[in-house]
């Protein structure tokens with residue numbers, strides 16, 4: 482895919498979608514970061530589920546977020562998962578702006594591991610792995 486930044490090599494374990502999560506992955510392919518929101522009670526969650534965990538409503542839909550957030554916690558990985566993977570790399574739990582209490586596990590990219598800190602402002606950085614799979618990574622937010 483021309484012009485796409487790649488941070489991770491092919492051959493890495495890749496997420497699988499199912500009936501509940503496919504719309505979320507389709508939004509990701511359009512570079513839209515979303516969470517599932519319950520129309521009945523307002524509860525937000527990831528990953529998407531068939532029923533609201535708070536009020537058991539089936540009235541759920543995806544709502545788009547800003548793509549910004551902050552590092553809730555993180556770890557630095559020093560052993561590669563795939564043969565040609567660069568190490569160390571950072572796995573972080575991101576607290577998402579606009580979705581209180583919803584946290585997402587992803588990678589931090591374009592940052593030295595020693596510069597990562599809890600509370601660091603970040604923004605989504607889309608990685609198009611293939612025509613069918615786009616993964617939201619995160620990078621340091623400007624300002």
Ligand SMILES: [Zn+2]
Nearest residue numbers: 519522533536
């Ligand atoms: Zn609900």
